[in-house]
Amino acid sequence: MSTNFQPGLPGLLSAAALPAARTAAPIRLLALTTIPVGNQPVGVAVAANGNAYVTNTASNDVTVINTATDTVTVPSIPVGINPIGVAVAPNGKAYVVNRGSNTVTVIDTATNTVTVPSISVGTTPIGVAVAPNGNAYVTNLGDFTVTVIDTATDTVIVPIITVGINPHGVAVAPNGNAYVTNLGSNDVTVINTATNTVTVPSIPVGTTPIGVAVAPNGNAYVTAFSSNNVTVINTTTNTVVGAPIPVAPGINPTGIAVAPNGKAYVADVNSDDVTVIDTNTNTVVCTPIPVGANPFAVAVAPNGKIYVTNQGSDDVSVIPPFPTLTGISPNQGTTTGGTPVTLTGTNLNGATVTIGGNPATGVDVNFGGTAIHAFTPAGAPGPATVTVTTDGGCASLVNGFTYVSPSHATSLTATPALAKLFPPHVYFPFLTATLKDLVTGLPVPGQTITFKTGTQVLGTALTDAQGTAKLDETLSFPLILVNGGYDAFFAGTATLLASSAHGVVLAP
Numbered sequence: 001m002s003t004n005f006q007p008g009l010p011g012l013l014s015a016a017a018l019p020a021a022r023t024a025a026p027i028r029l030l031a032l033t034t035i036p037v038g039n040q041p042v043g044v045a046v047a048a049n050g051n052a053y054v055t056n057t058a059s060n061d062v063t064v065i066n067t068a069t070d071t072v073t074v075p076s077i078p079v080g081i082n083p084i085g086v087a088v089a090p091n092g093k094a095y096v097v098n099r100g101s102n103t104v105t106v107i108d109t110a111t112n113t114v115t116v117p118s119i120s121v122g123t124t125p126i127g128v129a130v131a132p133n134g135n136a137y138v139t140n141l142g143d144f145t146v147t148v149i150d151t152a153t154d155t156v157i158v159p160i161i162t163v164g165i166n167p168h169g170v171a172v173a174p175n176g177n178a179y180v181t182n183l184g185s186n187d188v189t190v191i192n193t194a195t196n197t198v199t200v201p202s203i204p205v206g207t208t209p210i211g212v213a214v215a216p217n218g219n220a221y222v223t224a225f226s227s228n229n230v231t232v233i234n235t236t237t238n239t240v241v242g243a244p245i246p247v248a249p250g251i252n253p254t255g256i257a258v259a260p261n262g263k264a265y266v267a268d269v270n271s272d273d274v275t276v277i278d279t280n281t282n283t284v285v286c287t288p289i290p291v292g293a294n295p296f297a298v299a300v301a302p303n304g305k306i307y308v309t310n311q312g313s314d315d316v317s318v319i320p321p322f323p324t325l326t327g328i329s330p331n332q333g334t335t336t337g338g339t340p341v342t343l344t345g346t347n348l349n350g351a352t353v354t355i356g357g358n359p360a361t362g363v364d365v366n367f368g369g370t371a372i373h374a375f376t377p378a379g380a381p382g383p384a385t386v387t388v389t390t391d392g393g394c395a396s397l398v399n400g401f402t403y404v405s406p407s408h409a410t411s412l413t414a415t416p417a418l419a420k421l422f423p424p425h426v427y428f429p430f431l432t433a434t435l436k437d438l439v440t441g442l443p444v445p446g447q448t449i450t451f452k453t454g455t456q457v458l459g460t461a462l463t464d465a466q467g468t469a470k471l472d473e474t475l476s477f478p479l480i481l482v483n484g485g486y487d488a489f490f491a492g493t494a495t496l497l498a499s500s501a502h503g504v505v506l507a508p
Contacts, residue, residue: 032391033070033318034292037063041309041316043086044299045094047109052299052307053094054316055083062086062096064112067301070318074112079105085127087136089151095136097125104128104138106154116154121147129170129178131193137178139167146170146180148196158196163189169212171220173235179220181209188212188222190238200238205231211256211297213264215279221264223253230256230266232282242282250275250288255297257306263322263393265306267295274298274308274319276393286394291317304347306392320392323347323369325400328386332402332494337378341401343388344371350391355401356384379403405495408439412449414488414503417473417480421508429474431458433488433501435467443467444496453479453486481505 038056041063046052051073052065060081064074080098083105088094093115094107102123106116122140125147130136135157136149144165148158164182167189172178177199178191186207190200206224209231214220219241220233229244230253247253250268253275258264263285264277273288274295292310295317299307304321325345333339341360343353349369353360358377365372372388383399415432419425431451435444449469451458458476461469469488473480480486485504492498 032289032291032320034313035065035070035072035316035318037065037072037309037314037316038076039314040311041314042084042296042311043097044297044307044309044316045086045088046299046301046307047088047092047094048090048302049092049109050302051109051112052301052316053086053088053096053107053109054307054309055079055086055096056314057082057084057099057311060098060100062094062107065307065316067303067305067307070305077107077112077114079107079114080118085125085139087128087130089130089134089136091134091151093151093154095128095130095138095149095151097121097128097138099124099126099141102140104136104149119149119154119156121149121156122160126168127170127181129172131172131178132174132176133193135193135196137170137172137180137191137193139163139170139180141166141168141183144182144184146178146191161191161196161198163191163198164202168210169222171212171214173214173218173220175218175235177235177238179212179214179222179233179235181205181212181222183208183210183225186224188220188233203233203238203240205233205240206244210254211266213256213258215258215264216260216262217279219279221256221258221277221279223247223256223266225252225254225269228253230264230277245277245282245284247275247284255295255309257298257300259300259304259306259322261322265298265300265308265319267291267298267308269294269296269311272310272312274306276322286389289319289391289393291319320349320390321347322393323351323388323390323395325386325388325395325397328397328400331400332404333376334406335379335381335403336406337376339376340373341376342371342373343386345388345395346370347392348372348388348390351388352390354387354389355379356403376401381405407492407495407497408437409497410444410490410492410499411436411438412488412490412499412501414486414501416507417477417486417503417505419506421506428477429472431471431473431480431486431488431503433469433503435463435469435490435499437496447490447493447496450489450491451486452489454483458486 039059043055081100124142165184207226251271293312306319360374
């Protein structure tokens with residue numbers, strides 16, 4: 001059974017929070033790629049070169065993953081005691097926060113070697129983020145402060161910025177404001193990174209806030225461990241936007257990262273999954289994505305893949321990029337199903353398809369994940385939503401496909417233009433055509449019949465309740481006589497097939 005993690009004070013996720021002897025987590029059938037790393041991985045950050053850096057808090061080291069191949073390239077880079085947070089600066093240096101030794105270790109991501117073993121910071125450092133000005137901001141959970149490091153010189157330039165109680169997470173917005181989650185006072189403190197001063201001491205959020213990330217729209221998203229939700233902060237006004245977003249059925253959200261497409265990935269530490277939030281609508285999309293045991297931190301790689309550290313299973317789960325769905329062709333078919341369709345989009349590898357909630361059959365995805373060939377299931381008449389689901393999420397075309405009743409064959413009969421001899425019947429001065437549904441055997445009313453002779457269109461008429469259309473031929477009869485008769489045409493509809501008939505001048 002997975003360990004039920006509870007954030008404690010003054011430490012968080014310390015080695016003592018785990019049982020002395022951990023039993024193996026139960027085997028879970030996951031479709032995701034899983035990469036074994038060190039002992040109790042907690043933090044993760046991705047460098048510009050595509051390498052992911054994973055802090056292993058119980059083995060006091062960092063594992064390096066190549067995100068192009070999803071393989072470990074460096075199993076262990078020794079750092080300080082109990083590494084937790086990690087961030088990569090624009091200059092390529094990775095800053096690893098060591099909770100147990102109250103230090104920060106600097107790694108050169110070009111060589112994967114330690115360049116600065118120890119920079120002393122505050123008490124019980126946890127999180128770290130790098131501002132656009134190149135300064136690294138380290139949260140010190142034990143003394144309620146933030147320490148500022150100049151990443152050019154790797155020296156502390158501001159030892160103490162006092163924030164709320166037990167600061168944990170930190171993220172920097174494009175405007176230069178740093179947002180610090182204070183899990184002991186249930187609020188967020190805002191720091192101006194240009195002046196390194198607190199501009200907003202407290203923005204109330206959920207209970208036990210831990211993670212924070214800034215979306216492309218500029219909003220900051222704050223996870224609340226104990227209240228199971230995410231609070232949205234407008235970083236322009238520093239005010240809360242709307243109501244908190246529940247992550248249920250996710251339990252105890254911790255780390256969060258936002259992809260360039262605006263999808264926020266939230267690690268739910270005690271339900272072993274990741275919740276996805278669309279930051280454009282501030283709503284949860286799809287069902288939670290199962291990952292390893294006790295996921296904690298999340299990072300997005302330049303290639304669009306998402307990396308999740310799993311403390312309980314000592315590994316990293318790789319979530320593929322979120323799918324998109326741009327079209328379906330044809331966009332209508334019969335209610336009986338079986339219509340071959342092609343769906344287009346991106347990141348569709350491994351997708352399943354539903355139309356109107358029913359699974360499509362014969363699903364085949366091209367190698368590039370940009371097209372799906374499938375056959376529609378049966379469905380009720382009318383519009384239906386098309387949804388694709390992959391290991392990375394789901395995408396829909398609302399009312400993207402329309403079910404129509406199956407097309408029925410029809411027959412059209414035309415009477416002589418003049419008369420029938422046996423039994424005798426005079427039809428002049430009307431051309432008459434009758435439309436019948438060959439499946440139901442019933443006449444078809446309300447349909448347009450076109451009358452022609454040679455290449456000349458004589459006119460159109462609607463079928464009546466008996467399926468009969470009549471057109472006055474008084475003026476056109478000489479032309480009909482010259483052409484030896486006339487033709488009646490029914491063009492067909494979505495449910496009725498086209499038909500035609502020839503009318504002679506005089507029938508025996």
